[in-house]
Amino acid sequence: MTFEALPSARTAELLADQIREAILVGTYKPGDRLIEQDLSDSFGTSRGPIREAIRLLASEGLIELRKNRGAIVSAPNFDDVLEVYAIRMSLGSIAISHACHAQKHGQLDTTIVNKKLAQLNKAIGGNAFAMVSADLDFQTALIELGSLPRITETFQQTAVDISVFVRFLGIRYEAADHKDLVARHIAVLDAILEGDVDKAVGLWTNHIRQSVREFMRPFSDTEIVELFERPLMQDVFEVENAR
């Protein structure tokens, strides 16, 4: 059972990429309807491939289908954010642990993750959304080191979710965070390369916890109080209300 990439990108996937981009760029906003005819007019194809692209985006959770009533762009909320970070923390831990074992047997190919790290360094200080994107790409590459296809795929899905959150719930990446973020990334990678399972997993879970804390920062006190009532906050993230 393999999950390797298809021999070459298909039209529907290219369309899905463009529509996804349009959603993330804000061309289509949460609640907006995606009408097949309009899309096929815009993108210059027939409705068939558009339909396929819409189904693809729906399976990512980016849009919702309603029978005979078309698709609308999904609107994320706080619960979604916490659930997504919880998934990334727990599945990521398994993948990283697996990667450490592979490293001990010298089977780890780090070309991709190194490339993504270089791209992330280059993206820092530039456009905030490009930076988030580079950040997510690096993390995905990190998790891919585990060579666990289902976990990788689920993880990739959560990356799309986070792109949506960043766009629509208004994450802010502040200057101080960037260097710390990259430092934490490198720390996890180094621990994997040392083959130290406990250290790598520990750094990873802390990294996610810190990400959650940073994610909350831009919100109002009322919203933060609301966030702290969520069970995931205590159980998974072990975050204390430090304010």
Next chain:
Amino acid sequence: MTFEALPSARTAELLADQIREAILVGTYKPGDRLIEQDLSDSFGTSRGPIREAIRLLASEGLIELRKNRGAIVSAPNFDDVLEVYAIRMSLGSIAISHACHAQKHGQLDTTIVNKKLAQLNKAIGGNAFAMVSADLDFQTALIELGSLPRITETFQQTAVDISVFVRFLGIRYEAADHKDLVARHIAVLDAILEGDVDKAVGLWTNHIRQSVREFMRPFSDTEIVELFERPLMQDVFEVENAR
């Protein structure tokens, strides 16, 4: 962002259900090609809905798409099995922990899980595949108590995987296992209803570990030795080679 069921089942979904069933029943075996025209002849629809159903099954991992070359039924292997159990263990733990919190606030609706438990009891002793199916349904209902839509969805996907494993890798359910299996199920459910997070999560992880052990039983010594070399075996399942 909601993940509720669509207002009513669509044709493509019904087709996907039928094709999935045909794969699990063995009509289509791993490696077999699924040809759109053949399927549309068999099921009496045009190729459009069939294409949609094929894409759906591909996103479940049940079949693989090859550009311009059609779909083939996927063949699972041992690594897939371990990865799937690891996912069920870690995401299930989060969902169960969440369910405990909900229970403490009296927000837990147990009608579905109770119904599935009754169905499981009724299925015991009958057809082995029906029993596995009832077992998986109960576990899904258990995880749904967590009200975490993404985790529930990913968990459901792994249920499809396990159905495939059972069919194609030859799990055996023996009489002694059934009662123990149900007893472990009920224990987890009871712990959730007590709102005891640590107890419920502990029982759950042990339950999965036991499932992995039982899964290995029918295999030859050579295969088992191979299984024990997998890192997930030690890291996640903490299974000792007791033979």
Next chain:
DNA sequence: TGCTCCAAAATTGTTAACAATTTACAATTA
């Protein structure tokens, strides 16, 4: 025999027309 190339067959990819369903809105009725 074993290799290359070409053509035909098989199969998926795309399109546009048609069917079915849902929504919107105006006309009708209590």
Next chain:
DNA sequence: TAATTGTAAATTGTTAACAATTTTGGAGCA
């Protein structure tokens, strides 16, 4: 006025024909 019904417009769902691609199998040739 408020509710209801009916009709037209908008939109998705389905189909069948056509296009593009890949596979298959054989002819020709060294």
